[in-house]
Amino acid sequence: MHPAFSVIFFTTASGAGYGMLATLGFYAGHDALPQNVWFSITSMVVALGLVTAGLLSSTFHLGHPERAWRAFSQWRTSWLSREGVAALLAYIPACAFGLAWVFPALEWPARILGPLMIPFALGTLFTTAMIYRSLKTIHAWHNKWVVPCYLVLGPMTGAVFVLALSAGFGVTLKFLAAFSGALLAAGLVVKWLYWTFIDSTSAASTPATATGLSGTGPAVDVKSVEWPHTEANYVMKEMGFAVARKHAQKLRGIAIWLGFMVPAILIESSVMLPLPQLSFLAIPAAVLMAVGIVVERWLFFAQARHVVTLFYGAKSA
Amino acid sequence: MTSLPDKTDKKLGLVIDLDTCVGCQACVTNCKEWNTGGHMAPLTDLNAYAAEADGVWFNRVHTYEVTGSSACGASTSRTMHFPRSCLHCEKPDCVTVCPTGASYKRTSDGIVLVNEDLCIGCKLCSWACPYGAREFDVFEGVMKKCTLCVDRIYNENLPEEDRVPACVATCPTGARHFGDLGDPNSAVSKLVAERGGVDLMPEMGYAPTNKYLPPRPRKDTATSVPAKELTPVAATGFLGWVDKLLSR
Ligand code: SF4
Ligand code: SF4
Numbered sequence: 001m002h003p004a005f006s007v008i009f010f011t012t013a014s015g016a017g018y019g020m021l022a023t024l025g026f027y028a029g030h031d032a033l034p035q036n037v038w039f040s041i042t043s044m045v046v047a048l049g050l051v052t053a054g055l056l057s058s059t060f061h062l063g064h065p066e067r068a069w070r071a072f073s074q075w076r077t078s079w080l081s082r083e084g085v086a087a088l089l090a091y092i093p094a095c096a097f098g099l100a101w102v103f104p105a106l107e108w109p110a111r112i113l114g115p116l117m118i119p120f121a122l123g124t125l126f127t128t129a130m131i132y133r134s135l136k137t138i139h140a141w142h143n144k145w146v147v148p149c150y151l152v153l154g155p156m157t158g159a160v161f162v163l164a165l166s167a168g169f170g171v172t173l174k175f176l177a178a179f180s181g182a183l184l185a186a187g188l189v190v191k192w193l194y195w196t197f198i199d200s201t202s203a204a205s206t207p208a209t210a211t212g213l214s215g216t217g218p219a220v221d222v223k224s225v226e227w228p229h230t231e232a233n234y235v236m237k238e239m240g241f242a243v244a245r246k247h248a249q250k251l252r253g254i255a256i257w258l259g260f261m262v263p264a265i266l267i268e269s270s271v272m273l274p275l276p277q278l279s280f281l282a283i284p285a286a287v288l289m290a291v292g293i294v295v296e297r298w299l300f301f302a303q304a305r306h307v308v309t310l311f312y313g314a315k316s317a
Numbered sequence: 318m319t320s321l322p323d324k325t326d327k328k329l330g331l332v333i334d335l336d337t338c339v340g341c342q343a344c345v346t347n348c349k350e351w352n353t354g355g356h357m358a359p360l361t362d363l364n365a366y367a368a369e370a371d372g373v374w375f376n377r378v379h380t381y382e383v384t385g386s387s388a389c390g391a392s393t394s395r396t397m398h399f400p401r402s403c404l405h406c407e408k409p410d411c412v413t414v415c416p417t418g419a420s421y422k423r424t425s426d427g428i429v430l431v432n433e434d435l436c437i438g439c440k441l442c443s444w445a446c447p448y449g450a451r452e453f454d455v456f457e458g459v460m461k462k463c464t465l466c467v468d469r470i471y472n473e474n475l476p477e478e479d480r481v482p483a484c485v486a487t488c489p490t491g492a493r494h495f496g497d498l499g500d501p502n503s504a505v506s507k508l509v510a511e512r513g514g515v516d517l518m519p520e521m522g523y524a525p526t527n528k529y530l531p532p533r534p535r536k537d538t539a540t541s542v543p544a545k546e547l548t549p550v551a552a553t554g555f556l557g558w559v560d561k562l563l564s565r
Contacts, residue, residue: 235449
């Protein structure tokens with residue numbers, strides 16, 4: 001699938017934003033959020049900013065962005081529509097929580113609004129994952145690992161971002177470093193399982209089933225000898241994107257190291273060597289992780305093969 | 318509404334004969350000609366006369382080499398031309414994924430259409446179609462697809478015989494048939510039954526309405542037809558007299 005920048009940016013940015021909201025909500029529920037006005041304002045601005053920038057960027061790739069509001073209407077059948085509705089609803093507890101947290105006079109509502117925000121944030125992440133999970137035409141997306149990947153990677157990036165901000169403002173969220181490390185490990189595990197799955201399996205469809213020849217007597221081999229068009233058409237540009245295997249392997253290595261391993265090492269070493277300056281390692285950890293996760297998300301699109309390519313000479317999809 | 322009808326009154330669709338299709342692209346051309354002025358008009362072309370020409374088409378004809386061998390091991394390889402367009406599926410995810418309600422399936426005849434005034438151009442429906450039937454119009458910013466020529470098949474301004482999709486009307490080899498596949502007694506349903514019509518990618522579960530008739534099996538031996546024996550002719554009249562004279 002064509003890795004459109006707007007969609008990659010949307011899924012990574014909004015994933016991190018909702019992950020931050022979930023992390024903050026969790027700490028608020030345990031009454032473990034420090035009352036530092038700059039930390040709270042910055043955290044909320046970054047979290048809601050990431051979510052909003054993501055949503056806006058996803059409307060940029062529309063043919064008619066001015067009609068985007070129509071996308072809220074078909075939540076009965078469409079995961080894309082459900083995502084829009086969920087994203088809109090999530091603003092309500094998130095904004096209420098933000099106000100309650102920023103104004104210390106409203107401390108106790110924050111303790112209730114925080115945990116309330118978690119299902120909204122994770123729910124929106126779930127709807128995003130389901131947009132991909134529900135597409136039967138793309139084997140790399142229509143499988144059981146896609147939802148876990150989104151549900152772990154969102155909170156993982158969010159937790160690391162909150163950790164980096166807390167380090168920047170010199171406040172402490174108890175166990176957040178350990179928690180982030182655990183999420184980074186979990187993220188790597190689900191992503192690894194996902195990659196193993198897509199490497200070892202492919203769609204049930206073949207060129208023979210695509211052309212309807214699979215049931216006609218002895219096995220046949222269907223080879224594309226001529227395309228209907230000499231230049232790439234929309235279908236090939238959108239669905240026929242293929243990344244060379246050797247590049248994919250290299251990029252996976254980059255995603256693994258930058259997205260998971262290096263941030264985990266930096267964060268855990270800052271915990272183990274309790275020098276206050278070392279907490280600043282969380283900041284480069286967050287930056288590197290962001291780059292790694294963008295590479296990971298690029299691969300999620302670039303390595304996804306659509307069954308329509310079977311009509312154009314692909315042997316499997 | 319993007320919810321699918323449980324049942325449609327009719328199942329209008331096409332039956333495409335892969336045994337007969339010669340890959341002449343006439344259906345492709347007539348489809349473009351009709352539809353660029355029809356319901357989904359225009360079918361925008363970009364750089365039409367330059368390198369990297371691109372444009373919206375509802376119908377595309379591929380060519381394949383199908384290799385196989387018969388029971389006795391002889392090659393049954395052949396060239397197969399393969400027209401590909403919207404199959405007006407009974408369970409199409411292209412409709413259910415649409416966030417705006419622009420994509421819909423009609424309860425009356427099962428035709429799958431896009432309402433261009435509602436479409437936001439998110440392209441998700443084209444991702445959901447296994448058959449590559451939907452093409453995005455970059456210029457108009459909306460999704461386009463085959464309409465089964467809704468603006469021909471019910472068009473009372475056209476003579477009766479022209480009320481079929483443009484591709485069917487033009488096919489010089491008669492490889493394309495149009496009708497109600499929901500009616501077991503229709504000509505198309507009978508043709509499908511007789512020739513063993515198949516679904517494309519049945520494993521996807523979209524239950525396409527359009528059916529394809531696979532190429533007839535190739536014979537690997539010729540039937541032997543002995544020539545008739547010559548029989549003597551009894552000549553009469555003038556020729557009889559010549560015969561008699563010469564036989565002396
Ligand atoms: S062929 Fe594709 S566009 Fe047409 S109804 Fe089926 S899924 Fe939808
Ligand atoms: S491109 Fe248009 S028709 Fe297709 S899913 Fe999006 S809004 Fe619906």
